Amino acid sequence: MISRIFEIMNDVKHILVTGGAGYIGSHTVVELYENGYIPVIVDDFRNSHLSVINGLEKITGQKIIYRKLDVCDYKAFEKVFIEFSFVGAIHFAAYKAVGESVQSPLKYYKNNLLALINCLELAEKYHVENIVFSSSCTVYGEPTGVKTVTEESKIQPASSPYGNSKQIGEEIIDDLIKSGSSLKILKLRYFNPVGAHETGLIGELPIGKPTNLLPFVTQTAIGKLDELTVFGNDYNTPDGTCIRDYIHVCDLALAHVKSIEWLENQPNSLSDSINIGTGKGTSVLEIIHTFEKVSESSLNWKFGDRRDGDIEEIYANVDKSWKLLKWKPTKTVKDAIFDAWNWELKLNND
């Protein structure tokens, strides 16, 4: 109670960041600090390391506030809402590996949906009105015809339980708003986040074998992994490999701050979706070749079979994010590869 009175008197703007120790969450924590907010991380570190907190403290020069708990545990999660008076919440906490979700669908539905429902229920109960939800371009499934998707593009059947958990998550949010809830929710449909903070103090460090391309590339180059497999070389793309819209994680992190700022200025409840990408596509082979140039090394890689749930080619139409949030990405794929490699080298030296 005393801390809540202190917050109100001192105009402290606490933001709840579930999954804030993870890859995108940790970079968002930095941007929140830089823009006058005080993030409160809630994470049980199931897919992140406690050392992230150390890195964040070095970058921000602040004592990072974090609570270690499972957001699927309603009672434990509620204590954080009682402790702090949040002006907004960013809900990252979820599982995210497409391939694993095909093998273990219940694990994905249980965690991704229960975590979201708890977050929404508690946000309503404690009047935390400004919410950002981590959605994904996977909600578009495999686009037919044009590969650039707008927020109005038809939502296709998801190609994996992970993608479906994001589609259902979006529907839950829409139903809640239709029911008369006072929450204001932006569903950010991320394309492919890559890179690391320029200091090399935080970056992508999943537990176990990485499932995203770039950490797999850097961990292979440094010798932690033997070989990179490129899943499929017979896609209908110029070089036969999948094409994605890669966005630097620091650009993506800033988009969350812009979203919270925008939501704070909205008078009425709402649910809206926004693509967060660059609008440009890069193939897996282009990533590998750029990495080899940036790192001045040659990567041990081979072609393998296509992977279940993978989409051939997709990138964002970004008009809405640029117009609504007054935000544009400033970094290139090459910048992201440079920063990811710097992060890997630093990790290895430490």
Ligand SMILES: NC(=O)c1ccc[n+]([C@@H]2O[C@H](COP(=O)([O-])OP(=O)(O)OC[C@H]3O[C@@H](n4cnc5c(N)ncnc54)[C@H](O)[C@@H]3O)[C@@H](O)[C@H]2O)c1
């Ligand atoms: N990285 C991507 O390629 C990508 C793309 C699109 C969308 N997303 C979404 O963005 C969000 C963040 O992704 P990320 O790449 O930072 O993932 P991440 O795994 O690095 O971070 C997620 C964090 O949430 C935590 N977490 C998961 N379940 C939890 C629970 N029940 N209780 C407490 N903590 C929990 C994990 O420990 C981890 O620190 C996810 O919702 C993901 O689906 C990610």
